[in-house]
Amino acid sequence: MNTLGTAEPSTPLTATDVARATEAVDRISAAFSSRVVGQEKVRTALLVTLLSEGHILLESVPGLAKTLAASTLAQAVSADFSRIQCTPDLLPSDIIGTQVYDPRNHEFETQLGPVHAHFVLLDEINRASAKTQSAMLEAMQERQTSIAGTIHPLPRPFMVLATQNPIEEEGTYVIPHAQMDRFLLKEVVDYPEEADELMVLDRIGDDTLGQHADRVEPVATLADVVELQALVRRVYVDPAIRRYVVSLVRATRHVDQLLGADLGGYVEIGASPRGSIAFFQAARAMAVVQGRHYVIPEDVRELRHAVLRHRIHLSFEALADRVQPESIIDAVFRAVPTP
Structure with missing residues (x-):
């Protein structure tokens, strides 16, 4: 091994x-x-x-x-x-x-x-x-x-x-x-x-x-996992990707300014800085899973629903209109320019 x-x-x-x-x-x-x-x-x-x-x-x-x-x-x-x-x-x-x-x-x-x-x-x-x-x-x-x-x-x-x-x-x-x-x-x-x-x-x-x-036969050890985690912390994240992540998360806090009053009224609370941290950490891990030593915008886009769907708090109007958080997230990603 x-x-x-x-x-x-x-x-x-x-x-x-x-x-x-x-x-x-x-x-x-x-x-x-x-x-x-x-x-x-x-x-x-x-x-x-x-x-x-x-x-x-x-x-x-x-x-x-x-x-x-x-x-x-x-x-x-x-x-x-x-x-x-x-x-x-x-x-x-x-x-x-x-x-x-x-x-x-x-x-x-x-x-x-x-x-x-x-x-x-x-x-x-x-x-x-x-x-x-x-x-x-x-x-x-x-x-x-x-x-x-x-x-x-x-x-x-x-x-x-x-x-x-x-x-x-x-x-x-x-x-x-x-x-x-x-x-x-x-x-x-x-x-x-x-x-x-x-x-x-x-x-x-x-x-x-x-x-x-x-049972599944072990194919890795706990030491392998710990070292993989250490490797993820060394993945390169370009400053442009970091600004992209911050822009996306901040956009969830001001959806009305970005997407207009119709969609903006559906979001009561946007993602906190933990959302930015989650994107940063998860995108580095995604890069390793994909076999790269650097993060690309597609890593962030691939994780958009999993990172944000539980960090965006929708209003009662959104529940009444059956608006899903994924639709708001997709709209934000379409509005924020990709580096």
């Missing part, structure tokens, strides 16, 4: 660095596709999130292989994987851990919760209460948890994959905007193509998919 080279963040990437990174990404992608049929957008979004050291929110109806995608990616890179099924009675201690009294030694001992894993799947996060959702904020942002005043660092790499079902409202809680902003990307998972759905049945029929299928 190849080991990626390390260097200072300011060191430009060499052709050898890019080639070895591409080879590692291709191995992980192939392992992912061996179990998850289709869903190329999900695969790319998960890889970009992992290499960017971020977190991702996956939204779809049930049955579209979100859990399978998360566990497969974890297996491919030899990572610990935890799945947390969110329910209204889930407590913060059920996630981060708690102290338990040991009568044999007459003392309390700390039992770490399932969040202390490399990959954490929060299934149906919008079913957890606001108090439990907030327990994830420190873990996602600070990469640590606090139990009885003691700090417990989370493993590295660490990635949260949260899912939510958009069609059921009973027994759900709205995810606060501040917590939504913590997710680097929000990917909407769509139904598979007919050929992909037929392939799923074929794989179920020959026992290569489903509960009797074998």
Whole structure:
């Protein structure tokens, strides 16, 4: 198994660095596709999130292989994987851990919760209460948890994959905007193509998919992932691309000035500077996934919906008129000149 080279963040990437990174990404992608049929957008979004050291929110109806995608990616890179099924009675201690009294030694001992894993799947996060959702904020942002005043660092790499079902409202809680902003990307998972759905049945029929299928053999190590993340931080981003990103994010705050009162009235709150940071980080990871040592405008455009759809707050008029955030994002991208 190849080991990626390390260097200072300011060191430009060499052709050898890019080639070895591409080879590692291709191995992980192939392992992912061996179990998850289709869903190329999900695969790319998960890889970009992992290499960017971020977190991702996956939204779809049930049955579209979100859990399978998360566990497969974890297996491919030899990572610990935890799945947390969110329910209204889930407590913060059920996630981060708690102290338990040991009568044999007459003392309390700390039992770490399932969040202390490399990959954490929060299934149906919008079913957890606001108090439990907030327990994830420190873990996602600070990469640590606090139990009885003691700090417990989370493993590295660490990635949260949260899912939510958009069609059921009973027994759900709205995810606060501040917590939504913590997710680097929000990917909407769509139904598979007919050929992909037929392939799923074929794989179920020959026992290569489903509960009797074998686990994916690891094709990379955690050290490989950490070094890939370090490589992403060395990807070159031209000043023109940086200005392009800032212009796009700032345009979401002044849509009425850019697109007129009709569309502008649909946006109440635009993206914060976290949107610019997310574009910057994710575009560098996208460049590595595409086998380049530099970012191009197409990297930013490719990520526009995943980066911005959960950072733009639409008005009640937009909901009444069934205006989707993607249409506003596309209009902004058409209006802002591409370098």
